[in-house]
Structures are given as structure tokens and as C-alpha cells.
Amino acid sequence: MKNRSWAQLIAPLILLAFPLFVDSDYYRHVVIMALMWVVIGSSWNLLAGFTGQVSFGHAIFFGIGAYSAGLLKMHLGLSPWWGMLLGGPMAMAIGFVIGWICFRLRGPYFALATIAVGEIFHLLFKYFNNFTGGMEGILIIQTFRSKLPYYFLALGLAGACVLTIILVMRSKWGYYFISIREDQDAAESMGISAFRYKSLSLMISSFFTGLAGAFYMNYMAFIDPEVVYSLHYISIMAILVGIIGGVGTIWGPAVGAFIMVLVQETFRSSIFGLAPDWVSEAHALVFGVLVMFVILFMANGVVGDWKKITHLFTGKKQAPSTNGSAA
Amino acid sequence: MSFFEAIDITKHFGGLAAVNDLGFEVRQGEIFGLIGPNGSGKTTVFNLINGYYPLTGGNILFEGRQINGLPTWKICKLGIGRTFQVVKPLRRMTVLENVTASAFNHTGDLKVAKAKAEEVLDFCRLGHKKDFLASGLTIGDRKRLEIARSLATSPKLLLLDETMAGLTPQEQGEGVELIRKVRDSGVTIIIVEHIMRVIMNLCDRIMCISYGMKLAEGLPEEVANNQDVVEAYLGKE
Amino acid sequence: MDVFLQTLVSGVLIGGIYALIGIGMTLIMGVMHIINLAHGQLMMVAMYITFVLYQYLGLDPYVSLFIAMPALFLLGAVIQKLFLNPLLKVDSILPENQVLMTVGIGMVLTEIVRIIFGSDYKSVTTSYSGSVMYLGDIAFNTPMVVAFGIALALTAGLFYFLLRTDLGKSVRATAQNKEAARLMGVNAERITVLTFGIGAGLVAAAGTLLLPIFYLFPDIGGHFTLKAFVITILGGLGSTVGAIFGGVVLGIAESFGATYLSMDLKDVVGMVIFLLVLIFLPGGLKRLTKI
């Protein structure tokens, strides 16, 4: 217990202090992106890792959040910051409807349905360009020139998201989520309405993903359907972030997000310009290989299989785990 | 008003009748045994009672209220708990977490639920293993966990599905004792069991079914000596 | 009337290629019970093989079939053996582990191709690429008709294999009841490797046949992966007949969607049908027709 609270203290402290040590806006930008991915990855993980419903459609909520902010500006001339208020609830509402449709399906069928819904959103937002701006996209001018407000906002969002998940997972809902993941039939016979709690999980998850989307609009200042509803760059990335860090662990997606963003940035800059140019083209490849490696050898991700990793280095044999906590 | 009543319940899978016009009544506070050869439809009956399968025909009344058509979790909330023949431990949760999840049935408070879970675990003599992952339990403990989890929902009626199968004789003895204790705490029980020694020992009344139909119903000795029942079990000569 | 007929013809012809994509996927899904999200990427690799053979050796794409298909068969078999089968023994929280692995495999294949060939569009223009046959006013693009024909032939070949040969029967047996198949002396693991290989080989054929009329770039795979699982679910999981049916239905639906709604919404039509079938008709169109 003591160690856990240590970790919970140290992580935010390091991140809080980070801008003090690093004043390059570029590196701050990298960490801001990582923090945004912490939110998306953790939200996805709440639904997939803890509740067992693998979504391939988190771009939907990200997009809804981003467009909530963007459309306010485009149609009403309101500051996109209002989107930070509207984006979450909108995504949540859409999440509820999608859950209502898709939770009839289990396992891989649910996953497939979310891909389909995601693509439908993607294409419809492109098609109704009078309303959404279509592929011309929505562009705003950032409110702040400094990175600091965005940095702390992203940090706050990530903190709020992780904290909410910690709290939820310690409550009745958390117990119910995991029960549904472990065995839906058993859960039903324990008095748990699988449908209701899957929906709740999806709503929390979509709420934070929507917030991340609204943040993206404000920070990146440009969106179009290809960017925010991207199956590959948002939905699947969210999954890969979760997998690399560790599905079903509180901190896994956070770690995964940092790994993903750092690997991609490192390789995109050709390992800081030290390596030949072609290396920069390999950034997605390296990440793909990393994903395959993790799935093959660390099924529970970096955080979930932490013991396995440390034992690899210390040479200790892995002790059979007879106890431990799932939450 | 009877405590629990199944009226002419029928279940077809495809064209096949797994349960056919079966009617029985369970009185409050008794242990009611449900026996029959393999594949005779006992587990199907349980699945019908707790709403896992919809009925093809008939009605199920619990405390005078019709419960067929309700979803499983609602039936559980009304006070019918069940265990599974093939145990369904929530594998990546500890024993305590398993039972706590179920103890939330009538409370939203973690402390209350945990306290209730600890109490139930002690009652089931699983307290010393509460921090074990459910996947690491022996079969005996898993069956106990299954009972503990259903007990934690505070049921009025408990459906036990072959909780003794695969246990050592000693474990069976402990199981019988546990089930008695449960009944004595005021829970009505319907038990499906293959091990006749257990059934004969435990039950107040027994019903034997075969091909989804009732063969006999009555006191244990009566049923055990019923010619149809003997034939169904041992086969005709 | 011409509009209607031309739309129908286009739909059916493209449906033939879709069917070929879908059959490979449905085989894999039926036997391994996983969704192969790298299916389109395998097709993309086959297209590049065909492209290279055409560009540097001047091989006609139809001749390349005999190289691309075996090559992809090998690639598929290797993927199954090295990356998917080992996962059966891994205990992870998400049961969809194998599916996620295919996502990773798809990514890696795409990126390797990107590094080798760049992101540029490539195409193969043969003498017959633009040739057309006419029936009244209705145009039949010759390479597409040929592709349709070869798709039919390959399907027939597959059916012969599955229905008439012991190995094919073993594949079906493994899909229907793995344990019983093992009792009959079927090496189930080898069958999964074989099946993934065949599935990859079939989608390779689809890619090769598409090349004279289409073009290619590394990201083309994702597009066809989506199509593949739509077809498979439409046709009913694991049903080869269903996949053919699903492919043609999707082709026609898209075609009509494009003509009578909007070309923009072509893919939406496919996705909506897919979602409706998934939710309201589990088991796919097969259920309606009892094939």
C-alpha cells in the first residue's frame, strides 16, 4: 500500500516539475501529446481492459469531442474552450447510444461493430461538409502562445482521468466491471446488469476520450475527419497504447502512451539525427514490431509483466503468483 | 401463496424438448433435491429459473411473483442465487474480490460489502484464502467460492448445481455440513446432485427427472426405491 | 434501365473479387476463430509481388498468379506458425489477443513495404487494362470479367479441395470440431498453418487480379481488410458459400449505393448493412437462405 501511494506521488511530481527543467517548447509539445494519449489510452483501457469490451472505435468519441469544440467555433463563433465543457458530455451521450446498439454483441463481434460504427462516423462527417466543414477541416488560432497552459491542462486531464479510474475501480462499479470482464454469465447471476455496467464503463470512457478530443481541437487547432476519426491513427493506436503498457492495469496505458509517443518521435527524428535519414521512415515499423513483440512475450504489457521483465535482468525465476490484486 | 413454484415449464432447443411440462413446488426453508441421469435436463431447469434461457412455455412464480421473462440479474436481486456446475470463478480477482463484487448486490458501500464478504467467507471456511487469486484455488475451494459468492448476494432461494462433483469424500462431508449451515441460516435450497449419498443425506424432498419429465417426487427413501428411478439410473436389465 | 443494368453488372463483377477476398478470410475465421485484421495487408503484399514481377521481369499479372499465390501461402503459413499459434498458450486478459496480433502484423507489413517501395502509387498497365466488351450498351471491363472468371475457377478449385480431398475434409473437420478432428488423426496445428496459408493465397489472387485495373500503395491494405470482414460477417462466419454470396451482395450494395445515393456514401452503405446483419441477423445472410 505504501509503495503504491509513493508511485502516485512521484509520477505527478515529476511531470509537474518537468516544464521547470525543460524549456524547449518542442519537448513540452512531445510530453503534451503523450499526456493526451494517456487520457485516450486509459479511457480505452477502462472499457477494454477492466470491463472486457474491446473497442476498435474510440476515434468516435475523440472525434465527437474535437468536433464539439470545433463546431461551436465554426457555427456559433463561440470559443472552442466551451468544447471542453460540451465535448465530454456529447461523447458520453453518443457512447450511450452506441453501447445501446453494440452491447448486444459479445467479444470479437462487439469489436467488429465498433469498427463499423467508427467508419460510419468518419464517412458521415466527411459527407455532411456543410455542417462539419468536411475535408476542409476546422482551423482555429490557439489561445496561448506559451505551451505551459496546455501542458498543465493536459496534465490535469490525464490526472483527472487516471484518478477517476482509480476511484471507480475501487468502488462497486469497478468490482462490477471486472466481474463482467471475467465472466459475464457469472456476473449476471450475481445480480449485475451486464448491460447497465458495460454502458456505464463506456460512458466514463467516452467522456474522457471526448475531453481529450476537445483538448486536441484547442491545442492542435486543426481538425478534419481524417485526423480525428482515423481508425488507424486514433482507434487502433489507443488499443496499441493499452497493449504495450498493460491491459487491465491502472498505470499501463499511461506508460504505454509515453512509450508510443517517444518511440515515434525518436524514430521520426532519425534517432535525433544521428542515424541515416531512412530511419525516420521506420518509426511506424518499429512501433509495429514492438507491438508484436509485446503480444508474443509480454501478454500483459510492460506494467502487467513488470515482474517478468525485472526477473529477466536479475535472472530470478518467476515465482508463481498465488495472490495479488486484480484491481 | 407458495414460496417457489414452477408451473408446467417447458423448454425446446430446436425441435428437442429438454424440459417438458415440468411442475414442482418448493417450500420455504427446505432443501429440495433435483436428481436425474446425465442429460436429463437438471441444469436446464436451473437456467430457466434464473432467466438464463427464456421459457418456451409455463410459468415460474417466486414469492407469488412471476419471474419468467425477467433478466438474470433482476432475478438475483429478487433473491434467487445460483452456483454453476462448471464453476465460473472470476479468475483474475482474489477470492475476497470475487465475493465482494457479489456482496454489492444490496449495498453500494465498499466497506459494507467487504465486511459482508469476509463474513460469508468465514462462514464458508474460505477466510484464510481470501487474498488468493481465484484461478489458483483447488476445485474444492472453487466450489466453496461459488457457494460463497452466491450467498453474498443474500439470496432467499439458492440453486446449487452439482457442488459436490469432483470433491474428495472428506470435502463432500464438509460441503454437506456447509449446505446445512446455509439452510439453517434461513435460505431455501434447490440442489442438483449426482452423488446420491449427499442427496439422501441432505434433502427434505427429492424430485427425479428423466428426459425433462418428472419421474417421481417425494421423500428421499420413497424416490430412491421408486422402480422408475432405479431403472433410469441403473438401466433396465 | 441502362443505369440500373450497368450498376448491377459493375456490382456483380466487383463482387467476384470481393468474394475471393472474403473466402480467404472466412476460411481463417472458420478454422481459427479469429478475425484476421491483416487480411488486406496480405493482399497488398501480393500486389507488390505482382508489381515487381511485372516491372522488372515483365511478367503478365495473370502469370504472376502462379508466383504470388504460393509466395503468400508461405507468408501466411509462417505468420500462423510463428506468430499466431504460440499465442494459444499465452494467458492474457483480452481474449482478442490473436486479433490484436494481426493488427501488429498488418502494421509491420505495411511499413516494410513502405520502406522498400515508398508511399508512391504504383500501377501495372497492361495492353488489356482498358479493354472492354459490350453487351448492348452495357460495358463489361475485360480484366474484370477475367478476374471474375478466375475468381469463380479458384472458388471451384477450393470447393473441390474442401469437399473431395482428405486434406480439405480435414480442414472442414477441424473447423467444425477441433477435438474430434484430432481424434481422427488430424494434426490440428498443421491444419491451421495450412488454412492461413490458403487464405493468404486466395487473397493474393484477389490482389493480383485487381492489379491490371487498379493501382497500389502501401496503405491500400486497410481498406480491403474492412471489406473482408464485412463480407465474412455478411455471409455468415466460416461459410465459404456464404462468403461468395456476401462478396457479391456487398459489391451490388455498394454499387447501388453509389448510383442511387452518392458515391461518397458507398462505403457507408456497406458498413450499415454490416452493422444491421451483425445485430439483427447473427449468422449472416446464410441464415436467410439456408445454404
Next chain:
Amino acid sequence: MLEVKNLNVSYGDVQVLWDVNFSVAEGEFVVLVGANGAGKSTMMKAVSSLVSPMSGEISFNGRRIDTLPAHSIIGLGLAHVPEGRQLFPEMTVKENLEMGALSPAAKLTRKETYQKALSLFPRLRERERQMAGTLSGGEQQMCAIARGLMARPKMMLFDEPSLGLSPVLTQEVFRLVQKIHEEGMTILMVEQNVKQTLGICDRAYVLENGRILMQGKGKDLLEDQKVKEAFLGI
């Protein structure tokens, strides 16, 4: 012919069989009886390598088989007719039967064996082209047995062939098993249907809670009070 020594089997952390010893001699008809959950099916699966034992040894004709993969067992001449039939539901009866004869040796004589099997089960001849999934329970059981015969095995394992069958059909199935035995087949069968099986077998073992409780001649066991207790709890 078949020898099982000190066999311990567990599923995950759950031990199902404890120190089981038994043997079947050539030409013998041996039955394992026991109530549900006694470990009978696990026993059968262990013999055909579908589950691998924790410890102990299984040998067939003097050759150790517990370390072999499941798919190589049938080639040694040991056919398993599994519990619940386990047919291939979307294949025809004929195809199901052909699946029984995949080994090179069995393949050579596939056509003859097929005719022979059909003569044993005339009902199947009528259903030759029908999907196995659409057969009735009794027909399915016959199909499963015929499929086992197709391998031209030296020994056959039957796992609860009477499961889910009406008494008349059960009798019919047992009659067939007996007939197969009379033609010289070595048989190991697992059953719940105590009275009938003990009546037709040579020897029997009673399995309870994963352990062998007793063994002896079928007819002797039938009279034994302990057996009755084990099954009826009287």
C-alpha cells in the same frame, strides 16, 4: 494391450485422477463405470492424449503413448468414440466416416471398410448423404461408432455411448458394441448405465472421485452392495 500405471491428471490446478491403474488385455471388453464427475471421460481423454497427465504412464501394445500428440494415437490402432458423439455436423455421414480412415493403412481399404461399416449400421446407409448434424441422437451415436470402426483399429474406446439416448436406443447401441466385441475387437468403455454394461462386459472397474474403487468381473460387481451405494446412495 492397454496398460495404465499410476496415472495422475489435473485440469489446471484441479486434480481429477488420482493414481489410477488398470489394464485391458487383447480381445477383452472392459468397462469403467462411475457417477458423473468421477473422472471417466478424463480417463478416456488421457488415453487418447487429449489431456496430458501430470505423472504416470500409459502404454499401448508395449509402446508408451502418453507423450505422443493426440493426432498420432489413432494411427497406432486405437480409436476413440468420444462422449457426446462429436461428429462433424456440417459434413455428410459419408464424409464423417471417411474422416475416420485418414491413416495410410486405413485409407487403402477405405471402400471395403465403409461397406462393412454400413452393413453393420443399415440405418446409416439410408442417411449416407445427410448432414451429420441433422441426424437423430441414436443415428449420431451409430455414426460415431462407425467412424471409429473406419480406422480399422485394434482397440476401441467408447465414452458414454448411451448419453442422451432413450432406453430402447441405449440397448440397441450396447448390442452393437457387443457385436463389435464378438468380432474380435478389444474394447474399453466408460458408462453410467451400470446394470446393462456390467452385464455384457468381461471385466469392470468402478471409478469414484478420480480413484479406482474396485474391480472385478462384471457380473460379480453387479451383485455388489458397494456399487449400488456408489450410484444410488442407498
Next chain:
Amino acid sequence: MKRLLTMTLACAVGLAMLSFLGCSSEQKTEKAEKAEKAVVAAPAGDTVTVGIILPLSGGQAKFGEVEKKSFDMALDEINTAGGINGKKLVFMYEDDTGRPDVGRSAAEKLINKDKVVMLGGGYSSSVTFAVAGVAQQNRLPFLINTGSADKITEQGWEYIFRLNPPASEYPKAVESFLTEVVKPKSAAILFENSNFGTSSSKEFNETCQRLGIEVVLLEGYEHGGVDFKPLLVKVKEKNPDIVYMVSYLMDASLLMKQSKELQIMPKAFIGGGAGFTLPEFIENTGSAGNAVFSATLWYQTLPYPGAKEYYDKFVKLYDGPTEYHGAEAYAAAFVIADTLKRAKSFSAEDIRQALAETDMTTVFGPVKFKAYDTKTNQNDVATYMVQWIDGNLELVWPETHASKKYMYPIDWAAMWGK
């Protein structure tokens, strides 16, 4: 314990990597500078760095490469001629991969980390729009040479300058051609559902309305479709006088090939730039692409000083043809050099001032940034029309500049056969 370790490790690794990034990037610039010093004998340490954002990978990489080569060619000439008042000009390229979010990151990096004095490049409309937002916000001049969505110069952004015309003006030459030669009554407009495609088609739709041409079909499509026949069959049914298409290379080829299959024979097929002017277009389509018109911004035979020389030199140097995108980039490089030479200092404000006062002639034509209509800092460029005649791309309109007489009316049946 596990979580503590994980978190601290993650943070530590992260920070270590970042600080490493920091150090090594310094090393990089040092290294780069050293390398440059070795090559060119420019005054010690004096370089001016301009950031260029182009799609060097991804679907648009083909054009990105052409532009990069043109930039490099121009850079070489500029530095050989003495650089920027004795200082050496350096172009620092960043790959936007064709995605706006990546383009934005690239701009952030160039502005904040590499401290470039101004930005250039900007290929796709979306990316350019996103990058322009960053530049304007950071008050750093950005000279756009290709990104053409009208919106970009309609925001009143004083730091954003555009060398090329906005998408709505691409078909200016087409417009006069239509009114003077074709005189169509109806048109079908097909476009790829991308930023460029949508905005171009919108503008052309308005043009048609202005000219009294009835638009019988206005429909977008998703990139990546195999079969355009469902779309084309509608075109055939409506039988418009002209078909206007805004498509990228491969879709452009497919559209023309399938139009031929369906025997669609309007008075003219007109491409809205993009894919229709590339050599690959005619390679892919063969006879189906013949006689197709396209709007364009530049042609090597235009009487601008250096135009032909640029074209020949490029072909010689890189062994491949170039087209208007390359000319835009080449011209932009000289505008940048000219601006920097005139700027009082390399402060953003002075550069902006100098850029605004630009008045020069390039291979791309005269460059002068003005405010007109709703646009600001927009170069007003003449546009042209080309046509594929017997496998060659020829400038056909305005007739005064034509390299060959346009081919019209067109006898499709004779050309295509049946």
C-alpha cells in the same frame, strides 16, 4: 512495489530520452554546420535557416519530392551567387507525411526548436492550413507555394503569404475557354473528397452558376475506390456538355479509363489540376487520356525568364520531368532569398515587411502580394489550360501563349473506337 518501479522507470526513461534528444540535437546542428562549412566557403558561421515543410513520405510524397528537388536546385544557385548578402542560405526540410497534425508538429519543431527565420513549402491544403495557423500564431512569416484552399488567405493573417493562386482561381483560364470556345449548357463535377477536391469543386460550381451553366451532377467520392462506374453511369445518363474532375493521379486515370469504357462523350473532359497534368496520367490511361484538358498554373514554354531553363536543368539533373508544382517551389526559393536579402534584419517583423513589399519576376511569373476580394497577401497569378495531344501535354489556352492549337471539338468515337 511493481507500480512504483514502473512509474519511476517510465519517467526516468522519458526524461533521459528527452534530455538526450536535447543534447544530440545540438550536436546535430553543430555537425550540420561543420559539414556545411566544409562544402561551401561561406563566411564563417553565417547561415540563415528557413524551414520547409513538405510531404516527403505518404501518399503525396511524389509531389513533395519534386518540390524538394526544385528547392534544392534553387538553393544551390542562390548560394553559388553569394547567398543572402554573404550569408549562406539553408533549407531545413521537415516531413509532414501528408497529415495536418504531423505538419503542425513539424512547424512547432522548426519554429521553437530549430529557430528558423521563416517557413516555406506547404503542399496539401489541410497541412498548409494547419501549419499556417501555427506560423501566424508564432508570428513567423510563412510563404506558401502550393497549398491552395481559399480559406488560407481569407483569414486576414498578416504573416501568411501565398505564391500560388487559391483553388477557386485555378480554372480561370478554363472559364474563358468555356465561354469563348465550348459554350456548354450543362456540366458534371466530380471530385475527390479531400480538402483540395472539395474546395475546388465548390468554387467551380459557383463559376458554373455565374456563367449560367447548369450543374447536373456534383458528387464527391472516397479515395481508394476500385470502381467508378456507378458514378460515371450517372454522368452518362445526365449527358452533360462538360465533365469537370478534381482528382489525384490514380483516380484521374481510373475515371478516364472507365469513362472510355462507358463511352461517355461530352464536349470536353476537364481536369482541375492535380493528377491530370502528370506524365503518369497519360501512361496509365493511354488513349483514354488523350484530348483531356486540364487547368494548370504553369507550363515550361511560358515566356517567363528562366522558365524553360528551369525545366531543362531539372530534367537534366534529376532525369525526370517536372511540372507546375516544381516551378512553384523553385520560384518560392527565389522569393525567399530575395526577401531575406531585402529584410532589414532577420527578425520576423522585418522579414514580414520585406515579404509584403516583394515585387519580382520568377519562372512562375510575376510575384506581388496584394489584398483583393476577401484575400490578403495573395499573389495574383494568371492560369492556363493544357491538353493532352497525342501523348504530349501542350499549353493550349490562352491562345496567345499556346504551344499548340487546342484540339476541339473532339471526335471521341473516332479516337476511342468501340
